[in-house]
Amino acid sequence: MGEIKPEKISDVSEQVEDTNAATERWQIEYKTQLGAEQAIHNRSGIEIKALYTPQDRSDTAYLEKLGFPGQPPMTRGIYPTMHRGRTWSQRQLIGLGTPEHFNARVKNMLKAGASALSLIPCNSVYRGYDCDQVEPELLGTCGTVVNTVEDMDTCLRDIPLDKVSVALNDPLPFTMLAQMLAVADNQGVSWSKITGTSNQSDYISHFVANHMFYRLSLPGSRRVLLDAIEFCTDEVPSWNPLSVVGQHMQQAGATPAEAMGLTLSTALQYAKDCQVRGMDPNKFLARFTFFFDISINLFEEIAKFRAGRRLWARLVKERFGVTDERLMRFKFHAQTSGCDLTRQQPLNNIARVTVQAMAGIFGGLQSLHTDGYDEVLSTPGEGAAKIAVATQNILKHEAHLCDVIDPLGGSYYVESLTDEMEEEILKVIHKIDDQGGMYSAVENGFVQAMIGDSAISFQEQVESGEQVVVGVNAYQEQEDASARPVLERPDTGIMQEQVSSLRKKKAERSQVSVDRATKALRETTQSEKGNILAAEIEAVRAGLTQGEIIAVLREELGFGHPLIVA
Amino acid sequence: MSKLRRNPPRVLVTKIGLDGHDRGSRIVASYLRDAGMEVIYTNPWQEIVSVVKMALEEDVDVIGISSLATDHLLVPKLMQALENAGLAHIRVIVGGIVPDLDEVELKKAGVSRVFHPGSSREDIVATVDQLAAQALQARPTF
Numbered sequence: 001m002g003e004i005k006p007e008k009i010s011d012v013s014e015q016v017e018d019t020n021a022a023t024e025r026w027q028i029e030y031k032t033q034l035g036a037e038q039a040i041h042n043r044s045g046i047e048i049k050a051l052y053t054p055q056d057r058s059d060t061a062y063l064e065k066l067g068f069p070g071q072p073p074m075t076r077g078i079y080p081t082m083h084r085g086r087t088w089s090q091r092q093l094i095g096l097g098t099p100e101h102f103n104a105r106v107k108n109m110l111k112a113g114a115s116a117l118s119l120i121p122c123n124s125v126y127r128g129y130d131c132d133q134v135e136p137e138l139l140g141t142c143g144t145v146v147n148t149v150e151d152m153d154t155c156l157r158d159i160p161l162d163k164v165s166v167a168l169n170d171p172l173p174f175t176m177l178a179q180m181l182a183v184a185d186n187q188g189v190s191w192s193k194i195t196g197t198s199n200q201s202d203y204i205s206h207f208v209a210n211h212m213f214y215r216l217s218l219p220g221s222r223r224v225l226l227d228a229i230e231f232c233t234d235e236v237p238s239w240n241p242l243s244v245v246g247q248h249m250q251q252a253g254a255t256p257a258e259a260m261g262l263t264l265s266t267a268l269q270y271a272k273d274c275q276v277r278g279m280d281p282n283k284f285l286a287r288f289t290f291f292f293d294i295s296i297n298l299f300e301e302i303a304k305f306r307a308g309r310r311l312w313a314r315l316v317k318e319r320f321g322v323t324d325e326r327l328m329r330f331k332f333h334a335q336t337s338g339c340d341l342t343r344q345q346p347l348n349n350i351a352r353v354t355v356q357a358m359a360g361i362f363g364g365l366q367s368l369h370t371d372g373y374d375e376v377l378s379t380p381g382e383g384a385a386k387i388a389v390a391t392q393n394i395l396k397h398e399a400h401l402c403d404v405i406d407p408l409g410g411s412y413y414v415e416s417l418t419d420e421m422e423e424e425i426l427k428v429i430h431k432i433d434d435q436g437g438m439y440s441a442v443e444n445g446f447v448q449a450m451i452g453d454s455a456i457s458f459q460e461q462v463e464s465g466e467q468v469v470v471g472v473n474a475y476q477e478q479e480d481a482s483a484r485p486v487l488e489r490p491d492t493g494i495m496q497e498q499v500s501s502l503r504k505k506k507a508e509r510s511q512v513s514v515d516r517a518t519k520a521l522r523e524t525t526q527s528e529k530g531n532i533l534a535a536e537i538e539a540v541r542a543g544l545t546q547g548e549i550i551a552v553l554r555e556e557l558g559f560g561h562p563l564i565v566a
Numbered sequence: 567m568s569k570l571r572r573n574p575p576r577v578l579v580t581k582i583g584l585d586g587h588d589r590g591s592r593i594v595a596s597y598l599r600d601a602g603m604e605v606i607y608t609n610p611w612q613e614i615v616s617v618v619k620m621a622l623e624e625d626v627d628v629i630g631i632s633s634l635a636t637d638h639l640l641v642p643k644l645m646q647a648l649e650n651a652g653l654a655h656i657r658v659i660v661g662g663i664v665p666d667l668d669e670v671e672l673k674k675a676g677v678s679r680v681f682h683p684g685s686s687r688e689d690i691v692a693t694v695d696q697l698a699a700q701a702l703q704a705r706p707t708f
Contacts, residue, residue: 123584123635127611135643138584141636211586211610212635252589339589343683376683378665379636452592459593463687472684561609 023053042300043458044257046420052412057419065310066415069405071325074313075306075418076406077364078329083402089116089165089333089367090392097140097490098498099154105382106159112389116165116196116367119155119176121146126171128214128554130547132499132506140490142379143169145498147545148505152179153186161189166196167333167367171213172203173224173553174241175546178536181236197240197289197333201225204266204438205245207560208447209252214550218443220557224532225270226277231533233283240289242270243333250293251339253455256304257421261428262438262447263290264311268429269438271320281320282327290332294360296340296352299417302408305332305363307422311429333367334360341376344471344479349373354391361401362408368392502545509543517542518552525556575698576604576626580617582644583637586610590662591632594681594690598630601691603698614640618647621656627698633662642675649676655704657697661685 030050040048049056067073070080079085090113106117120143124134130147131139139145146152156166161184170176177198184194200206203221206213216224225242232241246263254262267288274284290308294301313328322328336356341349350373357370370391372384380388395401408414435441442448461467468474517539524530532553539549579595581588588610599605606624621629629648631641638660648656660672661681669680678697681690 127584129584134584135640137639137643138636141639142585211588212584213586251587376663378663455589455593456596469684 019053019055023055026051042256042417043295043297044255044300044304044421044424046257046300046417046424048417052416054412056412056416065419066409072313072317072328073310074328074330075310076409078309078331078366082364082405083361084405087396087402088361088365090114090389097144098494099144099146099151101140101490102144102155103157103159106155108382109385109389110159110164112386113393114389116167117159118167118169118199118369119144119146120169121176123212125176125546126169126213128547128550130502130545131495132502133547136492136495136499139495139498145495146176146179147502147547148543149179149182149186149540150505152176153183156180156183156187161187162193166194167199168196169199171200171206172216172221172228173536173550174198174201174228174533175536175540175549177228177239177241178533178540178549179546181537182540191236192238194236195238197243198228199243199291199333200245201228201242202245202266202270203560204269204442205248205263207442208262209248209254209451215560216553217558217560218439220553221560222273222439223557224553226273227532227534229270229274229284229287230277230279231531233279233287240287240331242287243289243291244270245291247291247293247335249451250295251337252451253458254451255454255458256295256297256300257424258428258450258454259293260304260308260311260421261425262432262450263292264308264315264425265429265432265438265441267312268315268319271316272437273439275320281316281322282324285316285320285322285327288331290330292332292334292360293337293339294334294356294363295337296356296359298355298359299414300421301356301359302362302414303417303421304425305334305360305365306406306409306414306418307425309364310418311422311425315429331366333369334363334365335369336360336371338371338375341371341373342469342471343376345477346373346377348471349376350387350391353388354395357391357395358401361395362406364406505543506545513542514544514548517544518548521549521552522556525553574603575628575695576606576624577628577630577694577698578606578608578617578621578624578626579630579632580608580612580620581610581632581637582612582614582617583633583640584611585633585635585637587634588632590634591630594630594632594661597687597690598694601695603694614644614647617644618651618653621648621653622651626656627701628694629656629658630694631658631660633660633664635663638662638664638668638672641672641677645676652706655701655706657701659694659697661690 042048066075069077069082122140122143122145124131124139125146131145146155168176181191184191200213203225206215228241232239244263244267246259249262250259275281309330312330316322316328336353340352353370360368370388372380372388374380374384432438432441435446462469462473465473521535521539524535525532536549577598579591581591595605595607641660648654657678659679660677664680672680679693
């Protein structure tokens with residue numbers, strides 16, 4: 001410790017005296033000119049001062065608090081080269097209409113510079129239904145209808161699974177992953193070459209903050225997730241079966257510090273569950289990833305990410321005894337926050353998304369989704385999605401945000417705020433520890449109440465005008481309807497064809513294989529020993545649809561009703 | 567008009583269809599509750615038939631449907647179902663991400679008002695209050 005110091009000071013006492021005198025003079029001048037000022041707080045409740053100086057942080061603890069990129073405590077980044085070596089995956093969420101639509105659009109996105117793809121299924125898929133089981137008006141309006149291996153095959157046509165990283169928005173029980181692994185077999189691609197992430201496998205975040213996904217009961221979800229982590233660790237070693245989602249919590253109203261604290265607590269819960277099952281932290285921790293929201297509060301978000309990264313490195317060491325530095329890497333994807341976007345003067349959202357993206361980049365992300373400016377008006381259209389990708393490219397190439405690693409490191413403000421956010425985040429983690437961990441804190445509604453309270457309190461700040469939102473509670477203007485995007489909706493005829501084709505497939509497949517696979521899936525679920533994901537892969541191969549798989553699991557494991565806390 | 571009313575407005579706040587994003591519906595429910603109204607709040611994912619049943623059993627004046635991810639497209643079906651059940655006096659409002667073109671369709675189907683992101687508490691509370699008074703006037707007499 002102490003080899004690196006920002007400056008060599010010859011006469012320390014004299015310097016301190018000068019600094020104190022200068023500070024005092026500034027304080028007096030500041031007070032005289034501004035008078036009594038109302039305190040400013042960030043969204044996490046930390047009071048923000050007008051000026052930060054060397055007195056706000058400890059320079060002597062450089063190695064202990066900051067260190068070097070790729071080395072604990074990881075504050076400055078998880079890789080030695082960070083964005084100089086590899087910038088980030090431009091992972092735009094796409095999903096509209098049929099598998100054919102998706103395939104065409106994803107090829108365009110890859111051409112436009114996206115380096116990884118993300119598949120968002122239709123809400124009917126999220127909720128565990130096949131397309132022939134829901135109101136036809138809703139089909140394909142928010143994502144792609146993917147019910148069978150054939151659908152997945154069409155989605156991924158001409159996309160080499162061994163080269164393009166894939167993110168599946170695949171809530172439990174991992175039916176899309178099962179389908180994709182079957183498609184990889186069809187493509188002749190070895191599972192060991194497949195990279196990407198199962199997003200939305202974090203069932204805890206769904207229970208507390210996002211009721212858009214199908215859910216098995218809490219204990220059932222716990223089993224299915226652990227089966228998948230175990231299966232992937234052995235069979236699909238470069239796949240990340242778990243992405244712990246702080247984004248839902250923050251979108252539902254948690255403050256940035258709460259969202260980070262709850263996310264780390266969730267990850268600790270899953271790690272503990274894996275350990276209890278007998279898995280080796282040295283294996284499974286390497287595949288844990290995170291997914292966060294980036295609000296427009298620039299410095300708070302940067303500090304949130306830096307503090308979260310430092311805490312994770314420390315917590316896995318303290319609680320799981322790992323020493324391999326690679327296991328301490330806090331790998332995260334982030335999405336700019338749709339909650340900050342406004343319907344009023346919608347083109348302003350491009351500026352908001354730019355600032356949010358900057359916060360994520362300065363925070364050291366590994367993967368980024370930038371929202372279309374039209375998100376608040378409708379399901380994002382293709383034109384807006386292109387601007388969102390261009391925004392990332394402009395920040396990268398024209399603004400040169402990737403030239404220096406952790407460029408705000410050492411800023412008096414950013415370092416001080418990182419320390420303070422870390423304290424706030426730790427407070428949340430300790431509160432959850434006191435509840436017996438995240439699983440219990442969700443079971444008893446503690447987390448739901450925390451998030452609900454914060455949502456209301458932020459809304460009150462907007463209402464009172466304490467939080468200015470341009471175009472909403474200030475700077476309102478006559479609306480310019482010409483800025484509104486054209487509505488993209490799937491052709492209802494084409495969606496109807498999708499429904500008919502599924503019905504036809506169901507009628508034509510071998511009932512013997514279907515019955516056999518259904519029975520096997522049921523038996524695996526009933527036995528404590530078998531692996532549910534392995535059984536699902538067999539089931540999709542036999543022609544079972546995702547709706548049918550979920551129906552079996554629901555019967556065996558129970559449904560997870562939301563717990564609404566007033 | 568509101569002199570006729572002896573009781574505070576009764577409002578059902580719910581979500582139909584597939585999506586369950588409920589930050590908006592929770593906040594609106596708390597606005598209405600804080601304004602002294604009687605709010606019946608449900609889990610998301612309600613089916614139209616269950617909304618109609620609840621509206622009848624709870625004798626509500628206004629139904630608020632929250633939609634983030636295109637579930638508002640089902641609202642015309644809800645309007646029809648309310649009418650079929652003899653509940654045409656109930657006023658329906660929709661809040662959330664509703665594209666302009668869809669708003670026109672919803673209004674045609676009989677929706678009283680669409681609230682977009684950025685709507686104020688005062689506007690929502692006052693509108694629901696007025697609509698509840700209208701519902702009372704329009705209530706069939708036996």
